[in-house]
Amino acid sequence: MPKIKPPSHSPSLDMTPMVDLAFLLVTFFMLTATMRSPEPVIVDTPSSISDIILPKNTLLITIDTAGRVFFNIEGKQVRVEMLRRMMTKFPDVKFTDEQVAKFGSMQSFGVPIQDLPAYIDADEPTKAKMNAVTKGIPIDTTDNKDQLSYWINFGRVSEYRFRDSLKNAGVKTEELRVAIKADGKAGYKQVDKVISLFKKQDVYRFNLITALEGDPNTPAAGDAKK
Amino acid sequence: MAEIIRQSTSRGKRRRALPGVRVDMTPLVDLGFLLLTFFVLTSELAKENAITASFPASEKTQPVNGMTVFVGKNPEKIFWYSGKCDPSVHLNVTGTKNNGLLNVLKNANAVVFRQVEVIDRQHNLGLLNDESWKTKRAALLSDDAVPFVVVKWSEDASYQDVVNVLDDLNRVHNGKYAVVAETAEDNALINKQ
Numbered sequence: 001m002p003k004i005k006p007p008s009h010s011p012s013l014d015m016t017p018m019v020d021l022a023f024l025l026v027t028f029f030m031l032t033a034t035m036r037s038p039e040p041v042i043v044d045t046p047s048s049i050s051d052i053i054l055p056k057n058t059l060l061i062t063i064d065t066a067g068r069v070f071f072n073i074e075g076k077q078v079r080v081e082m083l084r085r086m087m088t089k090f091p092d093v094k095f096t097d098e099q100v101a102k103f104g105s106m107q108s109f110g111v112p113i114q115d116l117p118a119y120i121d122a123d124e125p126t127k128a129k130m131n132a133v134t135k136g137i138p139i140d141t142t143d144n145k146d147q148l149s150y151w152i153n154f155g156r157v158s159e160y161r162f163r164d165s166l167k168n169a170g171v172k173t174e175e176l177r178v179a180i181k182a183d184g185k186a187g188y189k190q191v192d193k194v195i196s197l198f199k200k201q202d203v204y205r206f207n208l209i210t211a212l213e214g215d216p217n218t219p220a221a222g223d224a225k226k
Numbered sequence: 227m228a229e230i231i232r233q234s235t236s237r238g239k240r241r242r243a244l245p246g247v248r249v250d251m252t253p254l255v256d257l258g259f260l261l262l263t264f265f266v267l268t269s270e271l272a273k274e275n276a277i278t279a280s281f282p283a284s285e286k287t288q289p290v291n292g293m294t295v296f297v298g299k300n301p302e303k304i305f306w307y308s309g310k311c312d313p314s315v316h317l318n319v320t321g322t323k324n325n326g327l328l329n330v331l332k333n334a335n336a337v338v339f340r341q342v343e344v345i346d347r348q349h350n351l352g353l354l355n356d357e358s359w360k361t362k363r364a365a366l367l368s369d370d371a372v373p374f375v376v377v378k379w380s381e382d383a384s385y386q387d388v389v390n391v392l393d394d395l396n397r398v399h400n401g402k403y404a405v406v407a408e409t410a411e412d413n414a415l416i417n418k419q
Contacts, residue, residue: 191388
């Protein structure tokens, strides 16, 4: 009988496949994850039981507790074209090419177009200050001061043209959806004003962003829903 | 894989294999999984839920088979009536507590609600294929038995309260609704109560 040799090395595990796997997953999540866009205001959305995930290609209207309106649309090219159209509509407000390019990679904003050049150039703390004092994008139709309609209109036109060019290039695209992210405590009157602006442009379907609440079948969930 | 094979350079008779140089991979694994956890958690958080709602263009007069819900300042005092509106109509009152409004809407849409639940269950169990489930569901949702609900909001109604009603309508599979502003007559009707 041969002698059983005691192991000469301490048992060591080959970790290589584990490292491979971990980094593969890291790469996957890094590439697929889309970062949450920075919000100009904190909005506490109402709760619902809907588990429908918000579609990707959205025009987002944010309404905070005070009823201030913020606007956002995705896509650099779309935003640049939208701003160029706004510039022909409001020739008094001057934008440099640099500012237009910078606007392309920005997110949600809520200042009247007259303040927009200053807002684009501002650094983050100044932007936060401006967001705190702004009255939001003007939506008052009575004084003909409504700017939101133009943003919506030009945004939709620019997005449509951009999507059309993608479609012609054979890229699969998603239709633009309108999402409304309003604070639960905001008055419905203000939300209705925004919706009626969309109705004028023949938009009738909306995604109302809500926070998922608990199981609807338990009475506790009904109580929490207020 | 993680070892470097070293060629022995000694040419003497006493040639022996040198052990490979092993690299300790543990910190690398730690880092990898740390990043992994981070990305899994953050990508999970960025999801947003939404309810899809349609707001019809024309604010039509109410059809016969319908009901009206008044959303006001107090979510525990929601007035509603079914059928046609006349000045002598009796307003019922309900609230969001204990699914009050949900049950009212469910009762109004009881027949279709039950049928939709049945086909949903059949679909979940795999007894119904996607296509026939979709067509059946669409047919049920546009059935004449579904009451048309007019949601009337007052000046002091909050967004949450209106969304609650829309959410309840979604829950009872009622897609026939319109959200309109309260009129002066409606206001008088409520004040009479």
